[in-house]
Amino acid sequence: MDVTNRQTNEVVILGAGLAGLGAGYTLSRSGADILVIEADATVGGLAKTIHYRGFRFDIGGHRFKTNNKKTEYLVRQILNNELLVVRRSSKILLRDKYFDYPLKPLNAVSGMGIPKASGIILDYAVEQIRQRFGDRKIVSLEDWVVRHFGRTLFNIYFKEYSEKVWGIDCNRICMEWVEQRIQRLSLGKAIRKALFKYSGRDVHTLASEFLYPSQGIGRIAGKLKEEIEKSNRVLTSSRIVRIDHCGDRIESVTTRTGQMDSRTSMHKGSEFISSIPVATLVQLLHPKPPTDVLDAASRLKYRDLVIVTIMVNRERVTDQTWIYFPEQKIPFGRIHEPTNWSRKMAPEGKTLLVTEHFCFRGDETWSASDGDLAERTIINLINLGFIKRHEVIDKVILRIPRAYPLFEVGYTEQHDKICNYLDRYCNLRLIGRGGMFRYYNMDHAIESGIAAAEGVMAERPEPFRERWEELSPTGTGS
Numbered sequence: 001m002d003v004t005n006r007q008t009n010e011v012v013i014l015g016a017g018l019a020g021l022g023a024g025y026t027l028s029r030s031g032a033d034i035l036v037i038e039a040d041a042t043v044g045g046l047a048k049t050i051h052y053r054g055f056r057f058d059i060g061g062h063r064f065k066t067n068n069k070k071t072e073y074l075v076r077q078i079l080n081n082e083l084l085v086v087r088r089s090s091k092i093l094l095r096d097k098y099f100d101y102p103l104k105p106l107n108a109v110s111g112m113g114i115p116k117a118s119g120i121i122l123d124y125a126v127e128q129i130r131q132r133f134g135d136r137k138i139v140s141l142e143d144w145v146v147r148h149f150g151r152t153l154f155n156i157y158f159k160e161y162s163e164k165v166w167g168i169d170c171n172r173i174c175m176e177w178v179e180q181r182i183q184r185l186s187l188g189k190a191i192r193k194a195l196f197k198y199s200g201r202d203v204h205t206l207a208s209e210f211l212y213p214s215q216g217i218g219r220i221a222g223k224l225k226e227e228i229e230k231s232n233r234v235l236t237s238s239r240i241v242r243i244d245h246c247g248d249r250i251e252s253v254t255t256r257t258g259q260m261d262s263r264t265s266m267h268k269g270s271e272f273i274s275s276i277p278v279a280t281l282v283q284l285l286h287p288k289p290p291t292d293v294l295d296a297a298s299r300l301k302y303r304d305l306v307i308v309t310i311m312v313n314r315e316r317v318t319d320q321t322w323i324y325f326p327e328q329k330i331p332f333g334r335i336h337e338p339t340n341w342s343r344k345m346a347p348e349g350k351t352l353l354v355t356e357h358f359c360f361r362g363d364e365t366w367s368a369s370d371g372d373l374a375e376r377t378i379i380n381l382i383n384l385g386f387i388k389r390h391e392v393i394d395k396v397i398l399r400i401p402r403a404y405p406l407f408e409v410g411y412t413e414q415h416d417k418i419c420n421y422l423d424r425y426c427n428l429r430l431i432g433r434g435g436m437f438r439y440y441n442m443d444h445a446i447e448s449g450i451a452a453a454e455g456v457m458a459e460r461p462e463p464f465r466e467r468w469e470e471l472s473p474t475g476t477g478s
């Protein structure tokens with residue numbers, strides 16, 4: 001490879017999403033000499049905000065919510081007076097009726113009429129009795145939901161939506177994902193809540209308020225970049241195309257920069273922190289890892305996403321944070337109206353609807369033309385009664401590869417093989433959603449970046465570490 005430029009930094013960070021930027025910020029504030037490298041022209045990864053002719057929107061609305069004190073402190077510190085507290089109110093639209101989201105089982109039961117409701121409660125009771133006579137193994141989303149809600153409720157609410165989001169049968173979706181998303185919600189708890197005023201405070205999914213930067217979620221990444229650039233560099237439009245290693249160490253990464261991939265640079269470092277998808281990382285290693293590791297990397301799957309945003313000549317269309325559409329006949333799974341999160345997301349008197357179309361790269365949705373995607377979205381929004389055709393003023397279509405790691409039953413075998421192989425590199429740390437192949441939210445991504453940075457600092461002379469501790473809040477958070 002013809003390398004035109006060579007540089008050395010103490011720590012090289014791969015990817016400038018929130019995980020990479022969280023690591024970069026922590027290290028920069030501690031006086032380290034770092035470089036952050038990003039393929040895209042802008043930072044933020046999945047948590048960026050698109051700006052278009054006075055409109056702003058995230059790649060699917062991103063609410064910030066955390067139980068981790070350090071992460072919350074960091075976000076509050078950098079965004080200070082830009083943060084809004086937004087009340088969350090979301091609905092599921094199913095067979096022309098609205099239900100609460102997250103699903104409140106009593107609302108779901110009562111909204112179905114007496115015969116179906118009796119079926120749901122009976123089914124739930126059967127599941128409870130079954131559990132007492134020998135516990136069945138819970139492997140998939142289907143097993144988990146049926147156990148906690150009964151089969152009827154699973155069939156009505158969970159099956160169609162989950163299969164729309166993930167593109168595979170519910171009995172192939174690994175239960176690890178379920179536990180993180182709909183943890184501790186159950187019909188039993190809902191009934192107890194209704195009868196005995198169960199507080200629900202321990203259930204993260206029910207949280208009713210969140211933080212949101214007034215100019216879109218991308219402000220978090222933008223601010224982190226600004227802070228890092230006070231002492232270090234964030235290189236954008238620079239795709240990592242090769243990662244050289246020798247023995248138990250990563251030695252350098254090579255980037256191609258510019259629209260035509262015109263300039264090639266090599267970046268050496270003592271430590272490497274990677275937030276790029278772990279499968280990509282493995283494929284970029286030079287010399288190549290053993291075939292079984294490469295094979296495992298190629299088997300890790302992701303769900304992709306097409307975002308179709310429709311700009312509307314009206315002040316407001318909905319009063320919800322998100323609306324979910326489980327039915328397969330509707331092409332999108334979820335919509336949000338950014339102006340309900342912050343009025344600054346659209347010019348005065350106008351609004352926009354962001355629709356999320358879950359897909360796999362190369363399938364019919366992914367490959368459809370922008371014109372077709374816009375048209376099918378507009379027709380459905382009109383049929384659902386949200387907009388009128390003459391109100392549509394513009395549209396933007398984005399294709400987002402690898403939006404969700406896909407946790408198919410058995411994926412851990414591939415993941416473990418990759419992690420066991422990468423463990424040999426004593427100067428490589430993996431962080432973030434794609435980097436660790438975890439169902440991480442933004443707070444987890446930032447947290448993993450901070451933790452990796454602290455790991456690097458822990459191996460450094462003491463004064464270096466103290467500077468970060470001075471800057472962080474007291475208490476370690478959860």
Ligand SMILES: Cc1cc2nc3c(=O)[nH]c(=O)nc-3n(C[C@H](O)[C@H](O)[C@H](O)COP(=O)(O)OP(=O)(O)OC[C@H]3O[C@@H](n4cnc5c(N)ncnc54)[C@H](O)[C@@H]3O)c2cc1C
Nearest residue numbers: 015017018019039045046060062063240432433440441442
């Ligand atoms: C539709 C949707 C809605 C979401 N809503 C929420 C929400 O409401 N709340 C919440 O907390 N979280 C939400 N999330 C999750 C959140 O977006 C992620 O957890 C977080 O942004 C992950 O950050 P990251 O840095 O780990 O990964 P990423 O954002 O994926 O960053 C990785 C970066 O690496 C770069 N990269 C990849 N390959 C290369 C290469 N070869 N060379 C250089 N750079 C490379 C990428 O361009 C990217 O910028 C949502 C996600 C999606 C998809």
